[in-house]
Amino acid sequence: MRIKAIKMDGCGNSFLVVDEMKTPLAEMDKVHLSKAMAIQHDTDGILYVNFLQGMPTMRIFDRDGTEETMCGNGLRCATRYFRDNYIPNDCFTIMTGDGIKHVRTNNHTVEVNLGKVREYQQINEQLHFVFTGVPHVVVIGYCIDIDTARNLGRSLRTEKSLCEFVGHPEGVNVNFIWLEEDSISIRTYEVGVENITQSCGTGSAASAFVASRVFETAFPINTRSLGGNLEITYDDEYLSISGLTRYQGRITGFINTPFTKPVSPAYYWPREYAWDSL
């Protein structure tokens, strides 16, 4: 079976977009396929886009093949894909694992409304917890290097007592934040990618919310991550994130379906980048 995907990123948070209207896939194939494609093409996850009962929908599978409820930057990329291919409007809605989300585009800039802040709790002076579609711990501190953030993030992400305390025994994403003159800087250790990513939309929103309480920073808040900046707004308890999205290229591959067991990615997914300006 031939599969086509588009490589995109939102502030460096990278995804392959698989359009299920063009490439219908069996549910059982998605876990193996997602893991294989994400590793081979070095992306943080795979976005499956489709229309279900007439409604645009997005599903996100992380690099390790697990499905997540939400992904802020992924939703921004999916929004741009829908706008450019199917929905010639600036404002519309997309169904996600975390419910219906309102989205808005302005050329390459995409804003998505993540909904109301949920489950906020201050754990101690340095640690806070916020649910913005997926669970996020926010650690307040000072400028941290990548290796330290990766090591600390990895141990906090599965720290049993912390995860149980915040009600998410499955694990949490970890954001290290510090205050800059005109913004906050963030390094996010992401569940499912199991590494620091270039940017995390839901993590940036959670971090901005915590910064507004701890540093009394006024919204809109600019967040700086390795891959770029996002603007976070807070309106009537609803958090929105806005920033640039990019196309990186088209990918074509072939798979034998259905999968019965995990297969080496290179076996069925040849590299055929055709970089273009889409």
Ligand SMILES: N[C@@H](CCC[C@H](N)C(=O)O)C(=O)O
């Ligand atoms: N990068 C995403 C967040 C993805 C969620 C995370 N990988 C998880 O599994 O919880 C974003 O932009 O929000």
